[in-house]
Amino acid sequence: MRAAREPYDKLIFELSSPGRFAHSLPACDVPESDPASHLPAEHLRATPAELPEVSEVDVIRHYSRLSQMNYGVDTNFYPLGSCTMKYNPKINEDMARLPGFLRLHPLAPEAQSQGAFQLMWELARDLAEISGMDEVSLQPAAGAQGEFAGVLMIRAWHLSRGERRSKILIPDSAHGTNPASTALAGFSVVQLKSDDNGEVDLADLERHLDESVAAFMITQPNTLGLFESRIHQITELCHAKGVQVYMDGANFNAILGITRPGDLGFDVCHFNLHKTFTTPHGGGGPGAGPVGIKAHLAPFLPTPVVTRTDKGSYTLDWGRPQSIGKLQAFWGNFGMLVRAYTYIRTMGPDGLRAVSDNAVLNANYILKRLEGHYERTTPGPCMHECVLSARRQKKLGVSAMDIAKRLLDLGFYAPTTYFPLIIEEALMIEPTETESKETLDQFCDAMIRIAQEAESDPHLAHDAPVTTPVRRLDQTLAARQPRLTWSPGER
């Protein structure tokens, strides 16, 4: 067995040497460079901040070594359910970096920002067409902010009709941001049970629908990877009681060109541009979460609204007295909007349809190959993701977490585990359309091997991972004695 090289274990502060520097700043070209001649002493720092003193070589080497400790889509298959870890096209990065986009100040005069506004306006129209909604706001910074905006608009709509509804219904299979965004908007959350197939329990829904309910929030397809087939009934039941219906768009990758929330009766939906629309995950963001609405909610859109005038120019419309307000300081995560725009124009309508077809095909292929080894949780074909249960393996002492860690050793990032909450030992697998059959086969071979190991050598999963730079980490210690900043005694 080859001896493993000791993994890199430095923090930038530990590379510091007094006097070293990496910056290159010009000499002061104006007279009076001493800040003390401009500012009273109480505003000037008494001691410099404790920051690194390193050379440019140190910086490049350190961060390059750190990057090598990560798995990325560029290097590894990432079957994370609900995250849509598809390939991030490089042309998107180039376009977002065009100086006319990258180096544009948000408060530059409108006359000098027309190209940016045009891009936003066209993207909003594209997303409206893709979703069958009437208007789209590009302002929310991420899916959770999109949800928050959507719920606030629903609230405003009810208030405009003289109604003060206090509850929002959310299935027990929902992503955590759904109840969190709902609570943030001041509503109380009523959790609905899913039926045995993992779909909305219509009877339970009907029981709960009354004039105290503002909205019903669901993901379509749902978080078990199933299309809610009775969706028309659901939206009709809700509308009959004045309840608005919200679609969490996290699973949009399954339905591009196939069906549209606007045609299914939804009043609001959000998009996760960092999922379906390929903007990169970046290790945890930035994302973008545009929100689409039907016309009756238009008066409540966040301000300002990017508008096209009769003359064909673009402007920010601030005249929205009923608007819910603002979600972030400026107009949206423009850099991510450029990437999504580039992607949509790269794919075109046929390409986007092929995305969903192949996403659904890939997920079903995995489901077929693995159904003999892991427990299925839903009947029939899945959509773009499938949820399996490791219950069988748990009985042998190998949990979903152990399986996830063992996959890391076999060169794959793990699927989503323990979500949705209603499935025991859940493994949620979303391959996306950008993976090849060869990769899917390698992944399935690895999963089958792990299932076999659970019977013969469970210690392999228990000990995993062993090939990563660190082994399993003590989460309890981290939570009991939080050390959230570096100090010289650190190491």
Next chain:
Amino acid sequence: MRYISNTPAQQKEMLGAIGAASMEDLLVRIPPKARLSRPLNLVPAMAEVDLVRHLRGLAAKNANAEDWACFVGGGSYDHTIPSPINHLVLRGEFFTAYTPYQPEASQGTLRSIFEYQTMIAALTGMDVANASLYDGASSLAEGVLMAHAATGRDGIVLSRGVNPLYRQVVETYVEGANLRITSAALADGITDGEALRKAVTERTAAVVVQYPNFLGCLEDVRAAADVAHAAGALLVVVADPVNLGLLTPPGALGADLVVGEGQGLGVPMSFGGPNLGVFAAKQELVRRMPGRLVGATVDLDGRRGFVLTLQTREQHIRREKATSNICTNVALCALMATIYVSIMGKRGMRTIGELSVAKAHYAAREFAKIPGVRVRFSAPFFKEFALQIPRTPERVIGRLAKDRILAGLPLKTFDRQLKDCLLVAVTEKRTREEIDAYAAALARAVA
């Protein structure tokens, strides 16, 4: 289709393995009346070279800060972005990585966030910082909500010196919590002490001041802290971390929470997003903090490692009782900031501030030589100031645009009493030539 690997032959093979005759068999659960009966009405797929041409055309219509001299501030700044940042963040293992929920495969991201948290804490003078929120405005909103949760009180006092766009975001965020927002007026560009004392009561959860404030002026943060604390309220300071290499850190002036926009730390302006929401607090508030936190720990072999910690506060576990609904944050922007601060280092962070201050004060002095033009407020300012001019600011902006100068922000929409003023920002990037050219153009424009 270059992003989809499977060929028709492979698709057929896979369908065969599944036991489906065609793709339609896999979509059988979707009711026919739900199916879109036509292709999406979008621009047909564009070849890369055509798409690039189209986008370059759109980009060319915008006044970018490479070709224009940018004197606009107001919450976004044209600061230096050192060359190594782009090279490093384009490494695929950074920008195509997921949130570090599997820490063993994400030590790169986790370590850089730990470094980021440390740097922000050091710059702000606070005990702990989170891994980032979306932007300065929503960070402030989250901070206000945290103060409400921590004190049980429902009043928020916002100085009029806080960025008006931030105020709008706060108002949107506190709708659900039914908080009452009141204001403290300004006197000569900074918060009026008397007005602040009157506004703060035993129902106040937080007092918020911005440092430097929206008009560029330096507030008396210590005085605001005293007023807040005397009433049992928290002091929240909105600050721009790129200034804090030179400026006294709010933590040393009594802040309980520091929030703000970190875009100046190596994140491109990008027409206002993505940004970098900074959030740093005192130790006793750590369990109430929104957003992700990375902590140090050890692995099974005793090796140092890093993990997301205190996660039970977050939405994926706490759900409707979470400290915030935030999930995705801005990890890649935080990485840019981490690399930026490493490059600038101890000395560079101070120099950036020194250069900005020197140039801003030079500009103010030169502009004030023009008849009819004066710096509006006498309070000390940092890198931004309100310039009172004898012509309509919007017209002056239009005139200077002909010389490729982005002259500043007209203040009329923010405060009608300042309708004759222009907010001018001067960072370390503005050369003496650019400032002199602005002065000359301004003199012509107001003559």
Next chain:
Amino acid sequence: MAQVPADLKYTREHEWAKVEGDRARIGITAFAQEQLGDVVFVELPKVGARVTAMATFGVVESVKAVSDLFAPLSGEVAEVNAELVKKPEMVNADPYGQGWMIVVKLADPGEVNALMSAADYEQLVAGAGH
């Protein structure tokens, strides 16, 4: 099988109460701490705070979960276990002893009758299948 001391009273939410004269000492059961995993933090009310039977009085956090703490009985908080701030692990190690959380001066001693006996609680836990 986690222990269930016979001399204590229990709630459906897995708290225990030990009546001591006109007061009751309160904590969470061995079953509860087992379900939670390693306890990392306990948020408790201050001395003097009022608690109401079956309303929440605090929060117990583990690495992967967080649970509300429900008061078995109403009254005023007379004592709070300050040790738990430094050593939350006591809840795991000794849930009925050093892991106690608060002592409440009872507003209505009659409420004790509404609590479950050890036998009833044992049945509840057995039904939960662990």
